[in-house]
Amino acid sequence: MSSCVHRSSHLSRHLAALRQQRDLKPGQLAARLGASNLSKVGSLIRAFELGEPISDHWLQKLIAELQPDPAELRRCLELDQAESLEQLERERDAWEAWAEEPIDPYLSIRYSPGAGLVHKVPRAFCTPRETTEDREWARQLAEDWAADRLKRCPHKGILTWSRRERTWFDEHGLNPRRGSVTFEGRTTGAWMQLSGSQQRFLLGSGRELITRSHGLDQP
Structure with a gap:
């Protein structure tokens, strides 16, 4: 069939x-x-x-x-x-x-298929930068921060820098890989979703529900 x-x-x-x-x-x-x-x-x-x-x-x-x-x-x-x-x-x-709208960058850690947490990237790394070099430097700092958070974590993580730009990490923050999200690959990401529901959500480090502020309200 x-x-x-x-x-x-x-x-x-x-x-x-x-x-x-x-x-x-x-x-x-x-x-x-x-x-x-x-x-x-x-x-x-x-x-x-x-x-x-x-x-x-x-x-x-x-x-x-x-x-x-x-x-x-x-x-x-x-x-x-x-x-x-x-x-x-x-x-x-x-x-x-929608993808051009700014978001608050965050690190998502998926503990199991359906459970995970997110950690906001420190604002010091998120301040708007005027030049390409400054933006690259800020993102590298954010990636170093994410890798450090994952060092003691036996789980994979995704640093969502913008609605188009992400960095994937293996367990313990190893092997960071940058990638771009396109319209065709727009489902790529990590979130939780209840069976039978279209609503996607994440849990913050304080166990609060996170949706719109982290870009989960895409068309």
Whole structure:
């Protein structure tokens, strides 16, 4: 079974119309698709019709069962693709503007998959610098500070210098590696997230919740 996921609008509405023309309820259509859990797959079908994503597996089954006209199917796919590309560009523009906003640099230490703390970088390293050399010197000081904090820590760390610039450390602060975050790789980072929730958060060294001030509110 493919793990590819599709989110549609024109196609999903067209398939919904074909289902209704055949006077089928979502659960009845699920039965025709060979689903073992009619309620679950019926809800999945209805959610897709309303704009939620669906897996390639069930989309192909829907198309095979409802048999849309090939020309109309192609038209719907082309419209959905064009709108998807437009949405992607809007998201890219929003992310680029967001990435330019300043943040408070911080060091995140991930103790386990779902638990960690952050430490604010001392303000002495964060004061705006006028020249490239000054900015590089300040960042190097921040990296040295982060490495020192990690020396006695058997966990990896990430120094988030800006929304675009990060430095990754192995256990005990070893092997610092700088890297840039792009729109395509925007999920790169360390945070906590509860199952079923879109809200990301970190815990500060004082156990306080941290979100916006550390750049976790990205588009």
